[in-house]
Amino acid sequence: xxxKCPHCQKVTELEHVDYGSNVECICxxxxxxxxxxxxxxxSEVDSRIPxxxxxxxxxxxxxxGGMGKVYxxxxxxxxxxxxxxxxxxxxxxDRASCDRFVKSAKICAKINHPNIVRVYDCGYDSANVYLVMxxxxxxxxxxxxxxxxxxxxxxxxxxxxxxxxxxxxxEKLGIVHRDIKPENIMFTEDGTVKILDLxxxxxxxxxxxxxxxxxxxxxxxxxxxxxxxxQAIDATNCDSRADIYSIGVTLYQLCTGRLPFDSPDLKxxxxxxxxxxxxxxTVYQPSLRKDFETIILRCMEKKRDDRxxxxxxxxxxxxxxxKNRILPSTLARNVRLxxxxxxHKQTAEEVSANASxxxxxxxxxxxxxxxxxxxxxxYNSSQPSSTSPxxxxxxxxxxxxxxxxxxxxxxxxxxxxxxxxxxMEIYSSYKGPFARETEVERKRLSxxxxxxxxxxxxxxxxxxxxxxxxxxxxxxxxxxVQLKGSKLVPELGKTVExxxxxxxxxxxxxxxxxxxPAEVVLxxxxxxxxxxxxxxxxxxxxxxxxxQKIHFTLRDLPLSEQTYRLNDMSEETRKLWMGxxxxxxxxxREAARQFTSSFLLGRQFLTLFADAxxxxxx
Numbered sequence: 001x002x003x004k005c006p007h008c009q010k011v012t013e014l015e016h017v018d019y020g021s022n023v024e025c026i027c028x029x030x031x032x033x034x035x036x037x038x039x040x041x042x043s044e045v046d047s048r049i050p051x052x053x054x055x056x057x058x059x060x061x062x063x064x065g066g067m068g069k070v071y072x073x074x075x076x077x078x079x080x081x082x083x084x085x086x087x088x089x090x091x092x093x094d095r096a097s098c099d100r101f102v103k104s105a106k107i108c109a110k111i112n113h114p115n116i117v118r119v120y121d122c123g124y125d126s127a128n129v130y131l132v133m134x135x136x137x138x139x140x141x142x143x144x145x146x147x148x149x150x151x152x153x154x155x156x157x158x159x160x161x162x163x164x165x166x167x168x169x170x171e172k173l174g175i176v177h178r179d180i181k182p183e184n185i186m187f188t189e190d191g192t193v194k195i196l197d198l199x200x201x202x203x204x205x206x207x208x209x210x211x212x213x214x215x216x217x218x219x220x221x222x223x224x225x226x227x228x229x230x231q232a233i234d235a236t237n238c239d240s241r242a243d244i245y246s247i248g249v250t251l252y253q254l255c256t257g258r259l260p261f262d263s264p265d266l267k268x269x270x271x272x273x274x275x276x277x278x279x280x281x282t283v284y285q286p287s288l289r290k291d292f293e294t295i296i297l298r299c300m301e302k303k304r305d306d307r308x309x310x311x312x313x314x315x316x317x318x319x320x321x322x323k324n325r326i327l328p329s330t331l332a333r334n335v336r337l338x339x340x341x342x343x344h345k346q347t348a349e350e351v352s353a354n355a356s357x358x359x360x361x362x363x364x365x366x367x368x369x370x371x372x373x374x375x376x377x378x379y380n381s382s383q384p385s386s387t388s389p390x391x392x393x394x395x396x397x398x399x400x401x402x403x404x405x406x407x408x409x410x411x412x413x414x415x416x417x418x419x420x421x422x423x424m425e426i427y428s429s430y431k432g433p434f435a436r437e438t439e440v441e442r443k444r445l446s447x448x449x450x451x452x453x454x455x456x457x458x459x460x461x462x463x464x465x466x467x468x469x470x471x472x473x474x475x476x477x478x479x480x481v482q483l484k485g486s487k488l489v490p491e492l493g494k495t496v497e498x499x500x501x502x503x504x505x506x507x508x509x510x511x512x513x514x515x516x517p518a519e520v521v522l523x524x525x526x527x528x529x530x531x532x533x534x535x536x537x538x539x540x541x542x543x544x545x546x547x548q549k550i551h552f553t554l555r556d557l558p559l560s561e562q563t564y565r566l567n568d569m570s571e572e573t574r575k576l577w578m579g580x581x582x583x584x585x586x587x588x589r590e591a592a593r594q595f596t597s598s599f600l601l602g603r604q605f606l607t608l609f610a611d612a613x614x615x616x617x618x
Contacts, residue, residue, distance in 0.1 A: 002039040006031055007266075011039055029264075053084050053130050054123050072135065075120065081135040082120060086128040105131055107173055115166035117186065117194045136196070138189045141182035141254065150257035150285070153292045157318045159185065160251055162193035164315040170195075171240055171311065178238055180246035181226045182253065224266055225259050226250060229274040229302055240311050241304040247314065248299025248307075255292075256284040260300065274302065290413060292321055298329065326430060330406055403434050404441060418487040420453035457488045464492060465604035469595065471555075471580040473499040492600050498573040503537025506554040506565055510539045521558055522550070555581060572599055579605075 004011050005025040012025065021033045031037060049061050049071070056073040062083065063070050071084045105122035112118070121132035141159065144151060163185060167177060177184075179197055186194040222231055228245035231238050252260045260278035263269040281296055282288045295317050301307045308314040308329065317327045407426055414422040427446040430438070460483050467476040477496045480486075486493050510518070513531045518541070520527050529541040529550055537553050554565060562581060566574045579594035595605035 003033055003037045004039050005029065006037060007264075053086055053128060054121070054125055054132075056082065056084055056121075056132060058084070073132075075132075083133045083135045085131045085133065087130065102129075108170075108175065110173060111170055111175075113166050113169040115162045115193050115195060116170065117196050133196075134194075136186040136188055136194050138187035138191070140187065140196075141185040141250070145182055145253065145257065151254055153255055153288055154322065156251055156254040157292065157322055159193055159254070160247060161315060161318045161322070163195055163247065164311050164318065166193075166195045167240065167243055167311045168315065176238055176240055177243050178231065178246075179222045179226070180243050180250060181223050182250055185250070222246070224269050224273075225262060227270075227273060228304065229270075230304055232270045232273065239304075241307050241309075244299050244307050244311065244314055245301075245304070248296050251296045251299065252278065252281050255288055255296070256281050258284060289321070291327055294327065295321060324425075326407070326410055326426065326432065328432065330410065400434050400437050403430075403432070403438050407442070415449075418453075418456065418484045420449045420487075423449045453488065456483070459483075460485050460488050461492075461601055461604050464496070465601045465608060468496075468499070468576055468601070469580070469583070469605065469608060471584070473503075476500075489600065495570060495572045495576065495600065498569055499576060502565070502569070502573075502577060503554050507534050507537050507539050510534050517544075520552065521561065522552055522556055524558070555584065576601075 002011055003023070007029040008025060010025060019033055019035075019038070022030055023033060024030045050058055052058060053071065053073065055076050057076065058071045058073045059081075060072040061069070062072050069086050071086065073082050073084045074080070075082050102122050102124070105119055109119040109122070117136060118134040119131065120134070123130060163180070167180075170177065177195065177197070180195075184196040186196050188194060222242075224232075226246040226249045228238070228242040231242045231245075249260060252258075261269060261272035261276060263272060278297070278300055280293060282290070282293050295314070299307060299314065308317070313329055317329050320327050407430060411423045411426045414420075414426070424446045427442040427449075430442060460480070463479055463483070464476055464485075467473075467479065473496065477500050480493060480496055510531055511534045514533065516531060518529060518531050520529070520539075527543065527550065528545075529543045531539065531541045532549075533540045538551055539553070540549065540551050542549050554562060557565075559578075559581065562578070563574075566577060569577070575594045575598050579591050579598075582588075582591035582594060592605075592609050596602050596609065598605060
C-alpha cells in the first residue's frame, strides 16, 4: 500500500503492512498506519513476499523502515541465514547511482571484524538494490532500552568500547558510519556487539560521491535525535567526529534512559543539537561517575574540534574508565607532550607548510638559549630556599607542572567530599607521561592526604564521643553529616542512626493505645494510666484516679526493660545506650565500662573519663 507520512508528507510504497502497523519514515519519524495515512491500498498479490531477491531464497520478512524492507534468507552456497536489505528503487535515480552504491558496499565487504556485521554480497535486479548481510538474532541496544529503561555505566562503556573497535577498523578504509544509534548496535546470541548498517555509511575520500550520490541520499541525514550539528548542515562534510557525537548521545540515552534532545519539530531538534547545552546526565542518574559524564559530554561538544579527535582517543578513555584510571584525554588537553609522545601524523603538505617555521626556530635557538640561561641564573640566585615540609622535593618543568595541575583537578572534587582514598589513588597510581619525574611529589601528596584523613577522622571521633556521652544523639547525627563522616568512618553512621531511632521507635509502640488504659513500670512502681499522646520519643498520659499527668521515655524504664528493647540493635549501639543510662543513674563505674568497651569510640571515651577524673581531683 501507499502511505503518507503525517510529519514530512512524503508518500511511500510499503509491502507486508496492514492497518495498525507502525512504520518509520525516511524522516525518521514513526507513525501508525490508519485511514488518515493510507493513500492507496494494494491487493494481497502486491504484498506477496518474494521467493528470491537476486540469487537468495527468501524465508521470511524481518521488518521495514524508511529506506526499504529487510528479509531473512539463505545463502545459496554456505547455507547460512542471512539478512537481505532491499532498497526501494525510488531511492535510485539511474544505473550510475546503483553502480556507486555497489562499489561502496564492496568496500564495506572488505571489513572482517568481530564487531561489524559482515557484508556478504550486494547487487540489483529489476525491483531492488539489495545488500546481503550477516544475520544477527540477539536484539539491539534499543531492545535493551525498551526492556530495562537504562543500564549502568560499566555495561554501557563495555558495549561502546566494542563499537569503537569496529569503527576504528572501518576508518582504516575511509568509512564513516553517520548513523550510530541504539537500533544499529546489535548483539549476537552469545552477546557479541555488532555494528549494523555500515554498508550505508559514507565512503569518504571518493570525490565522485557527492551530494547527489546514492550513499548520500540514503543516509546523509542520519537519525535527527543522534545527529551531530555539522551533519545536519552538510552531511557530505562529515568525518569520524560525527560518529563520536552520535556515540555520546547513545551513551547518554543508555545511562539515563532518555535522549539529551528531542522534539517533534525537526527544525527545532536540529537547533537544539546545534545550540542547547545538554542537561548533565548525572542530574538524571546521580550515581553516574564524574569521569564517565566527562566522556559523554566531550563526545557531545558542539564544535567538532572540541570533541575527541578520533575514535581511538575515545576508546582509550573508555578503557581507562573501566580500569578506574585517569582519563588519558585529560592529559592530551592539558599537556603538550614532547614529539616522542605525539600521535599526530603529518601529511606531506603539513611538512612543507611548516618547513620555513622550523628553519626560523633553528636560527633562533642560540638567542633563546642565552636568554633562558640568564633567566635560570637569576632565578637560582634570587630564589629563597624552602624549608616547608610541603614544598616539592624536586624542581619541575612546565610539562611536569601541567601533569600535577591536571591531577589536582582530578582530585579536587574527591577532596571536597573527603574521599581521601580516591585522592591517594589518583596521585599514587598515575602511570602516564612524566610519571617518573613527578613520582616524588605525587608520593608526598598521597602521604599528605593520608595524614589529613587520619587527622579529620580523629577530630570526628572526638566530637562524636563528646556528644554521645551526653546522650545528644540528634546533635551527633547532624554533626556526623556536616563533617561527612560517612566518608571517614561509615560504620559509625549506622550506630548513630540506630541511637536516634531508639527513643521514637519505642514511643511509637504506644500510639495504637492512645485513649486506652495502660500500665507502665516507672521508678520501680507499676503505674496505671490512660495514654493521651505520643510526640517524638515521649509518651504522655493521665492517671484517672488522681488526674495527674505523666510523661516518660524509653530511658525512664527499668534497666531490664531497656535491655529487652535493645535486643535487635547492634552491640555497639547497646553499649552506647546503656552507658548513657548508667551515667544518668549515677552508676559511673558501670557507665565507664560500657563506654570504654566501645569498638569505635573506646579510646576517645577513655580519654574523656580520664580528663573528667583529673578535673575532679582536689
